[in-house]
Amino acid sequence: MAKPFASSADLEPKQETLEVLGSGVYALTAEGDPNVGAVEGEDFIVAIEARATPAAARDWLAQLRQRTDKPVRYLVLTHYHAVRVLGASAFEAEEIIVHDLTRTLIEERGKEDWASEFGRMPRLFKEPEGIPGLTRPTMTFAASMTIPLGGSRGDLELHYCGRGHTAGDIVVWLPKDKIMFAGDLVESEAALYTGDAFHMDWSTATLDRVARFGAEAIVGGRGRVTKSRAESQAAIDQTRHFLNEMRRTVKDVRGRGGTLKDAFAAAHSALAPRYGKWPIFEHCMPFNVQRLWDEYDGVDWPRIWTAERDRAVWAALQG
Ligand SMILES: [Zn+2]
Numbered sequence: 001m002a003k004p005f006a007s008s009a010d011l012e013p014k015q016e017t018l019e020v021l022g023s024g025v026y027a028l029t030a031e032g033d034p035n036v037g038a039v040e041g042e043d044f045i046v047a048i049e050a051r052a053t054p055a056a057a058r059d060w061l062a063q064l065r066q067r068t069d070k071p072v073r074y075l076v077l078t079h080y081h082a083v084r085v086l087g088a089s090a091f092e093a094e095e096i097i098v099h100d101l102t103r104t105l106i107e108e109r110g111k112e113d114w115a116s117e118f119g120r121m122p123r124l125f126k127e128p129e130g131i132p133g134l135t136r137p138t139m140t141f142a143a144s145m146t147i148p149l150g151g152s153r154g155d156l157e158l159h160y161c162g163r164g165h166t167a168g169d170i171v172v173w174l175p176k177d178k179i180m181f182a183g184d185l186v187e188s189e190a191a192l193y194t195g196d197a198f199h200m201d202w203s204t205a206t207l208d209r210v211a212r213f214g215a216e217a218i219v220g221g222r223g224r225v226t227k228s229r230a231e232s233q234a235a236i237d238q239t240r241h242f243l244n245e246m247r248r249t250v251k252d253v254r255g256r257g258g259t260l261k262d263a264f265a266a267a268h269s270a271l272a273p274r275y276g277k278w279p280i281f282e283h284c285m286p287f288n289v290q291r292l293w294d295e296y297d298g299v300d301w302p303r304i305w306t307a308e309r310d311r312a313v314w315a316a317l318q319g
Contacts, residue, residue, distance in 0.1 A: 003318050005311065006120035006283045013123075018063050019225055022177040024153070026067065027219040028060055032190045032279025033124065034083050036060050037181050037219050039174065042150030044073035048172050048181045048219075050087040050135065052117070055127035057087030074147060076158060077135070078183025078221070079166045080105040081196075082117040083124050088135040097145070098137040099160055101168030109304045110134040116305040120283065161185065161209040164202035165194070165221075167301075173213055180215040180232075188235035190223030191278045192242045195287030196302045199295055203243035211236050222279060245270050250292050264289045264317045286317035 014031040021027055024040030037048040045068065051057045075093035077085050080102045088096055098106075111134065118125050139145075147156040154176035161171060165184040172181035180186075184193065185206065194202075215232045219225050226232040249270045253263040267289050275281050290313050291302060303309075 003282060005314050007280060008120070008122060010121075010283075011123050016063070018067075020067075021179050021217050021219075021225065022174070024068070025174065025177060025179055026064060027181075027225050028063060029219075029223070029225060032222050034222055035219055035225075037172075038064055038072075039149070039156055039172075040068055040070060040153070041073070041147075041156075042153060043070060044150075045070045046074045046076060046147060046149075046156055046172075047072045047091050047093065048076050048078070049084045049183075050075060050077060050091065052083040052121075052124040053087050053126050053128055054090035054130045054132070055087075056124065057090035059126070061090060076170070076172055077102065077137070078172070078181070078185075079169045080110065080113065081166070081184070082110075082114045083121060084183075084221075085135040086114065086131045089132050095139050096135065096137045097139045097141070097158065099168035099170050100140045100142050102166070102170075103137050103140045103168075105166065105168060106134060106136060112304050112306045115307045116310050119307045119310060159209075162201055162206035163198035164206040165192075166196045167198065171210060171213075173215075178214065178216040179219070180210075180213060180217070181219045182210065182221070184221030185210055186218055186220040186235050186239050187242075188218065188220045188223040188226055188231075188238070189278060190220070191275050191281035191284050192239060193280065193284045193288065194243070194246070195284070195291045195305060197288075197291060199243055199247055199292050203240050203247065207236055207240050242271065242275060246288060246292055250289060250296065254293075254296055260290065260293050261317060263293060267292075282318070286313050289317065 014033045016030045019027045027037045039046045072091040072093045075091045075096045077098045145158040157173040169185050218232045226235050249266040250263045253266050
C-alpha cells in the first residue's frame with residue numbers, strides 16, 4: 001500500500017509538556033511536534049519560535065501565562081520554516097529577530113514554503129485563516145547578538161554557527177545556566193529534516209561549533225529536552241550520525257552509478273533500524289535524500305520546495 005503523503009495522515013493530537021529548565025526558562029515539547037520556548041527577563045519575555053499559526057501560538061501563550069504575565073519584548077525565530085514562524089503575530093512582540101540569511105530566505109521562498117509545509121503537516125496549522133501573511137523580522141544579525149535580561153539574570157546570546165538545517169539557523173544560548181535552544185540544528189530522539197540543508201557544513205564545522213558551548217541542557221527543534229552534559233552531547237552525536245549515514249549511503253550509490261531512487265533505498269535501509277520509529281522519519285526521508293543528491297550534483301543553494309514539487313518527489317521515492 002502506498003504511504004500517505006508526508007505527515008498528511010498524522011491527525012492525532014500530541015501530548016504537550018511544559019518543562020521549567022531553570023529560573024524563568026521554559027520549554028514546551030509535544031511528542032515530536034515542533035518545540036517552543038521562553039526566557040524571562042526582569043520585566044519582559046524573550047519567546048523562542050512561534051508555531052505555525054496565531055491560534056497555535058495562543059495555545060502556547062496560555063500555558064506560559066500561568067507562569068508569568070510579563071510582555072513579550074523579543075520573539076526569536078531560529079530559522080525560516082513556516083511551522084515555526086507563521087504564528088508570530090500572536091506574541092505582539094516589539095522585535096522579531098532572525099539571522100540575515102533567514103530574512104533573505106523568507107523573501108525568496110516564504111510563500112512557497114508556507115504552501116509546502118501546510119500540505120505536509122496540516123495538523124500543525126490550527127485555524128490557518130488566522131495567519132496574517134508572511135512573518136518578517138524587525139532585527140537581523142550576521143554573527144551574534146546579546147540581549148541583557150536585566151537584574152541578576154545575565155545575558156541571553158544569539159549565535160550563528162554556520163550553515164546547517166538551513167542557510168540561516170541560529171542558536172539561543174543562556175551562558176549562566178548553560179541551556180541552549182538549538183532550533184532544528186539538533187534533534188533529540190526525533191528524525192532530522194534536511195530538505196533545505198547543507199549536509200557537509202552541518203555535519204562538520206557547524207555541529208563542532210554547537211558542541212563547543214558545552215550545553216548542559218538542549219531544547220532541540222523536536223523531541224525531548226536533554227538534561228545533562230552527556231545527554232546533550234548524545235543528541236549532537238545522534239544528529240551528526242544521522243547526517244553522516246545519509247552522506248555515506250548516498251555517496252556510495254552515486255559512486256556505483258546508481259539512481260536517486262537507489263540512493264533513497266540505501267539511505268532508508270541504513271537509517272531505519274535506529275531512527276525509523278522516531279517522529280517524521282518517513283515524512284522527511286524523500287526530501288532529505290533529494291536535497292543531498294542535489295548537493296552532490298553541485299547545487300549549493302537549495303532548490304525551492306513547492307506543493308507540486310513535494311508531491312512529485314514523494315511519488316518518485318515513497319510512492
Ligand atoms: Zn526546520
